[in-house]
Amino acid sequence: MISVQTHDFDIASEYNALKSSSASDGAIVTFTGLVRDINQGNQVTGLTLEHYPGMTEKSLANIVQQAKLRWPLGKVHVIHRVGRLLLLDQIVFVGVTSKHREAAFEACQFIMDYLKNNAPFWKKETTLDGEKWVEFNEKDREAASRWKKRKYGV
């Protein structure tokens, strides 16, 4: 399940939907990203998220597909919000189930790393000094590139 949406999401509903998968999946890993107060040295009060309708969904579906080819996964849910967000608002949710915890952890992290590098979203932060487009973070490229070297099972 992939959703790009302006409205908020509810962790309990997401978790219950993931949990109600097959009884063979003993591991559920979730990641939630929130609007932080400090980013790249700026005092942030909120942000506006822009996306490329159509391509964003396609890109997320492709990332999830790559994860499913790489790890034995049950359900995968990805939600990313767009529009205007405030401090501590939920931005992104990735939830993954698998038989084993290692696959669930790795796949969830892989999806976030690839999303950060490939999914067409752009953040404009509202800071005390006005609005400011967020710069791409080189650390995110490194985080994604290490998956090229690693295989399942580490």
Added chain:
Amino acid sequence: MISVQTHDFDIASEYNALKSSSASDGAIVTFTGLVRDINQGNQVTGLTLEHYPGMTEKSLANIVQQAKLRWPLGKVHVIHRVGRLLLLDQIVFVGVTSKHREAAFEACQFIMDYLKNNAPFWKKETTLDGEKWVEFNEKDREAASRWKKRKYGV
């Protein structure tokens, strides 16, 4: 927050408690372990979890402490149930917040790997062939030992 308890836990409450930490923590990673239908080749219908009161809590506190020394973490919650559990019941919850996702992912996985190896819990499964003590899984030793080689930042 560490809890060893017979009663179930509620993901929404746990998540909200983690979320209400400082506005600097932009990443929340959670792991939940459920009773699976198949384990080590057996058809499982439930299990009984035994622990060593006192030492179990001490061991979990020690694992959380190690994680906090290793990664810059905000909140860490660990809940482990004991007693009688049925198929798909929640067994264990680990929730971690951090400024950055990599620390949150790694610390959450580290805590689970160390818990599996060091925390005194013992599982007796109810299978179609009767009750059966679960054998220690060598894969869990490998999962824990790789943290000795890796450092934060991979």
Added chain:
Amino acid sequence: MIKVLFFGQLKEVLACDRLDLEVTEQMKVSDVHALLLTRYQQSTSYLKPGRILVAVNQDLASMEHQISDGDELAFFPPVTGG
């Protein structure tokens, strides 16, 4: 005719989110890019190859990508979601 879309800071700097362009045979992404550099002379620093990504029909593409009539191109800065 192709559709050219802009996103993020690039859309703001160029003050444009969509442009329709006539294309000739054998045109590549790099030819469209050259047209943009001519059209937006005040903003060329935002159009430098290292500062932008390009997608053709909603897939990331290289400057060498051959374009066809009816294609949807998009230029945008490196992504910053998540």
Added chain:
Amino acid sequence: MIKVLFFGQLKEVLACDRLDLEVTEQMKVSDVHALLLTRYQQSTSYLKPGRILVAVNQDLASMEHQISDGDELAFFPPVTGG
């Protein structure tokens, strides 16, 4: 006097969850282990060093660990929580 606890399958096999033992000076965990092997001759396979872990005062300890009066020892199989 020391307290010796058993957990998991070991508790079940020995049909005992707690034992009080008199200790002499200079006793090590391995000495207590030897006493257990004598006392539970039918269950020695469950008491093999590779099959059990030992904790002294709720911390994992080695067979060489020196014990003192009042200590709480525990013997149990490798853990299987999570």
